[in-house]
Amino acid sequence: MARPKRTTKEKLLDxxxxxxxxxxxxxxxxxxxxxxxxxxxxxxxxxxxxxxxLFAAILERRGAVLNEERLRRLTAVRRAxxxxxxxxxxxxxxxxxxxxxxxxxxxxGWHSYFSLLAWVNNSPEWGRRLMxxxxxxxxxxxxxxxxxSLPGAAPEDIFWGYNFLTxxxxxxxxxxxxxxxxxxxxxxxxxxxALRARLGPFVAAGLRGLAQRGARSGQAQS
Amino acid sequence: MARPKRTTKEKLLDxxxxxxxxxxxxxxxxxxxxxxxxxxxxxxxxxxxxxxxLFAAILERRGAVLNEERLRRLTAVRRAxxxxxxxxxxxxxxxxxxxxxxxxxxxxGWHSYFSLLAWVNNSPEWGRRLMxxxxxxxxxxxxxxxxxSLPGAAPEDIFWGYNFLTxxxxxxxxxxxxxxxxxxxxxxxxxxxALRARLGPFVAAGLRGLAQRGARSGQAQS
DNA sequence: ACTAGACTTCAACGGTCGTTCAATACAAGT
DNA sequence: ACTTGTATTGAACGACCGTTGAAGTCTAGT
Numbered sequence: 001m002a003r004p005k006r007t008t009k010e011k012l013l014d015x016x017x018x019x020x021x022x023x024x025x026x027x028x029x030x031x032x033x034x035x036x037x038x039x040x041x042x043x044x045x046x047x048x049x050x051x052x053x054l055f056a057a058i059l060e061r062r063g064a065v066l067n068e069e070r071l072r073r074l075t076a077v078r079r080a081x082x083x084x085x086x087x088x089x090x091x092x093x094x095x096x097x098x099x100x101x102x103x104x105x106x107x108x109g110w111h112s113y114f115s116l117l118a119w120v121n122n123s124p125e126w127g128r129r130l131m132x133x134x135x136x137x138x139x140x141x142x143x144x145x146x147x148x149s150l151p152g153a154a155p156e157d158i159f160w161g162y163n164f165l166t167x168x169x170x171x172x173x174x175x176x177x178x179x180x181x182x183x184x185x186x187x188x189x190x191x192x193x194a195l196r197a198r199l200g201p202f203v204a205a206g207l208r209g210l211a212q213r214g215a216r217s218g219q220a221q222s
Numbered sequence: 223m224a225r226p227k228r229t230t231k232e233k234l235l236d237x238x239x240x241x242x243x244x245x246x247x248x249x250x251x252x253x254x255x256x257x258x259x260x261x262x263x264x265x266x267x268x269x270x271x272x273x274x275x276l277f278a279a280i281l282e283r284r285g286a287v288l289n290e291e292r293l294r295r296l297t298a299v300r301r302a303x304x305x306x307x308x309x310x311x312x313x314x315x316x317x318x319x320x321x322x323x324x325x326x327x328x329x330x331g332w333h334s335y336f337s338l339l340a341w342v343n344n345s346p347e348w349g350r351r352l353m354x355x356x357x358x359x360x361x362x363x364x365x366x367x368x369x370x371s372l373p374g375a376a377p378e379d380i381f382w383g384y385n386f387l388t389x390x391x392x393x394x395x396x397x398x399x400x401x402x403x404x405x406x407x408x409x410x411x412x413x414x415x416a417l418r419a420r421l422g423p424f425v426a427a428g429l430r431g432l433a434q435r436g437a438r439s440g441q442a443q444s
Numbered sequence: 445a446c447t448a449g450a451c452t453t454c455a456a457c458g459g460t461c462g463t464t465c466a467a468t469a470c471a472a473g474t
Numbered sequence: 475a476c477t478t479g480t481a482t483t484g485a486a487c488g489a490c491c492g493t494t495g496a497a498g499t500c501t502a503g504t
Contacts, residue, residue: 002407008451022347042494043452046451119344134402159401159409163394164420164425174434176344181358183377197435198382198386201351202431207431210429267464273462
């Protein structure tokens, strides 16, 4: 192998990431995970302390990388636009592009990771606390940037707009295959290029529409 | 009680709907469900034949009602606009409003049902087949209507646009509470009026933006 | 060579799961 | 009153779950 080696921890993280993404948390057993990873069952508890901590570790591993890259791009587009305010399209790009780039160029682990993120984002259980813990700081920074890029919009519209934005992203990353069925094969859920070409324009137009609606109905902030 | 009675089947459907929506399929046991419903454990298998068929029955029960109401409104807006083509806003309204109206005026069961829908929509497992079986026919009708309302748009843009649309809806129905946290209480996930005021404008603007993008890049259909 | 510590293996624990089945209760038809 | 079919009960089944602990292996440091 080209790589020097893969530690037991990494093997477990990779296998669990893949299986959790495919079947969810409760439907995946530790025996499946350790079987896929080729290690002993007890090693999950030795290295991570249990099933839930393993899940948390998966979320954090690539979450930290994603946050860093997102913030890096956000400051980049801000500097490029200075001293003028950055455009909503640029902010949205800084938010989406790291995901799309990782899907394009990085390994298949990122694919599983984003499917997993889509799963936990809509999971009604404890997973959301992990979600907040990992991503809230970065997300708040992006919401702030969106407000700056759309100074006419009410804060409520930005918050709700972010909600819609992340919902559209989430369902796309889940790759449900629904799109393939409904379009009779014309579109494919895993077509990153097609997603890249449309997701940004869609949500940018949506946010601008929301901002206009707020201004038109005269409920803009004082 | 005002209602004449509730059959065992209905008690089970209601209890399971509530618990599945809150914790997901695998994390909810039949013993919890029958306990909540106040009936014997074995009755699930007697009346429905198992846990999965129970889940399917939940999906179908209100799904049929929702489909009927959606199609009713779609034909209404089509007739109101005839002989001209219906606007995308009207199509989107016929798609969203039944959900929002049920949330407003119908019982709490609908609330659980839509949370459950959000859950199964992003569930990477067998649930999606049920989803397709229940909703695909109606959804195809709405996609056709969207194409008519945006004649300049490429079919691919409509399909992807529907994907984003339903993603935004799905995350909103899931009521993750994320919105409440991120906005420091300014917005509330369960504020149906706030959602109603923003979801339609957002996705309508997004779809129009997608259509313009397609036309601008010259890849519209011949 | 020996020891200390990190890592791995193996077998088993108690608990909960979905499902089954024989026995019982109930309601309606005759 | 008796029969028939539907509905309900209670107890139990085998399977699988996450977790644990004791024993074994491997790797450095001295």
